[in-house]
Amino acid sequence: MHLKIKKTKIWKITSIVFAVLFIATLVFALTKTSGIGEKAAGEKVTEFFKTYQDLDISITGIKSVSDMYQVGVSANGQTGMVYVSKDGNYLGSMTDLQALSAPTETAQEQTPEVTKSDKPKIELFIMSYCPYGTQTQKALLPAWELLGSKADISVKFVDYAMHGDKEVYENLRQYCIQKEQADKNIAYLKCFLQAGDYSSCLTTAKIDTAKLDKCMNATDKEFSITTNLKDKSKWVSGTYPPFNIHTDLNTKYGVQGSPTVVINGAQANVGRSPEAMKAAICAAFNTAPTECSTTLDTNQESAGFGFAKGTAASATAAQCG
Numbered sequence: 001m002h003l004k005i006k007k008t009k010i011w012k013i014t015s016i017v018f019a020v021l022f023i024a025t026l027v028f029a030l031t032k033t034s035g036i037g038e039k040a041a042g043e044k045v046t047e048f049f050k051t052y053q054d055l056d057i058s059i060t061g062i063k064s065v066s067d068m069y070q071v072g073v074s075a076n077g078q079t080g081m082v083y084v085s086k087d088g089n090y091l092g093s094m095t096d097l098q099a100l101s102a103p104t105e106t107a108q109e110q111t112p113e114v115t116k117s118d119k120p121k122i123e124l125f126i127m128s129y130c131p132y133g134t135q136t137q138k139a140l141l142p143a144w145e146l147l148g149s150k151a152d153i154s155v156k157f158v159d160y161a162m163h164g165d166k167e168v169y170e171n172l173r174q175y176c177i178q179k180e181q182a183d184k185n186i187a188y189l190k191c192f193l194q195a196g197d198y199s200s201c202l203t204t205a206k207i208d209t210a211k212l213d214k215c216m217n218a219t220d221k222e223f224s225i226t227t228n229l230k231d232k233s234k235w236v237s238g239t240y241p242p243f244n245i246h247t248d249l250n251t252k253y254g255v256q257g258s259p260t261v262v263i264n265g266a267q268a269n270v271g272r273s274p275e276a277m278k279a280a281i282c283a284a285f286n287t288a289p290t291e292c293s294t295t296l297d298t299n300q301e302s303a304g305f306g307f308a309k310g311t312a313a314s315a316t317a318a319q320c321g
Helices: 009-013 016-023 038-052 094-099 131-150 164-180 182-195 198-204 209-223 225-230 244-253 274-282
Strands: 057-065 068-075 078-085 090-092 121-126 152-157 260-263
Touching (some): 038 057, 038 068, 038 078, 038 090, 121 244, 131 152, 131 182, 131 274, 164 182, 209 225, 209 244, 225 244, 260 274
Antiparallel strands (some): 057 068, 068 078, 078 090
16 A cells, blocks of 8 residues: 655645545554444544544444444545454554555665764654654654754744644744753653643643743744734635744745654655654764664554554554645
8 A cells, every 4th residue: 555645735725624534544553452342443433533633523333344343434524434443453444454464564664865964953844733743753752862962853843734723832832842941842742742731741841831931922923823823814725824933944845744854954754663763863974873773662653642652554654734
């Protein structure tokens, strides 16, 4: 199965609902269980879609098909069909779920070829509530902690938001924490990526909220973030509010979705496991530091919030965009 989905600006006019239902044809690892019934299968599907996008989701029917549950989904008048494995561990299309057991379908992560430098610059472009953005952030964090200041690593933001007001303000929040309280940034991200609860994570990471609020207010004013959010005439294709903090870099690198990894000024197709992320960064050093000899977790991170691991057959090139 060819999982890489090329994105263009034209694609943005496609409805959010259709995008959500389409993405369900890829394979996603769910919270591990030992076995579920029809009701639980429906709950898992509903939970998945509501995590991806705030939508009015309803289940139109569930039936047993071999070792899977076939689940009909309706969202804002559009319908789709997804499947949940009876062990409760995976959601996707019938074909893709069956392929999990086939060794020939295993996706092999390879280190991309990148331009080398003494101190590689790694920029991860995301939307903070995109499940693939959070997936890649989770993969990046262990490599970021391991390499520290030996590499110039940062999170940047796609110049539009697909997941409502909460994403716009979380993007802004993460931008300011990284900018002004960088020593607490990784602690905040580790907490936020667990469950998306920014409020408790501000406390957990010991963020100076007064300083954060001042930065957020000033940045909001500078880039007209709230003004653009309220004025739908400013929205991309009338659908997505702009988030203009890194618009210049989005244009420079040709960013068209979340996540996009840029290493030393060029996009890189990097696997979404901590080891794959570390290997890609280490390959960009003229002389790799000793930390690069450390082997990190080779399991791919799961999409969305939580630190349950995905599988090698998960969608490594899927994006929100």
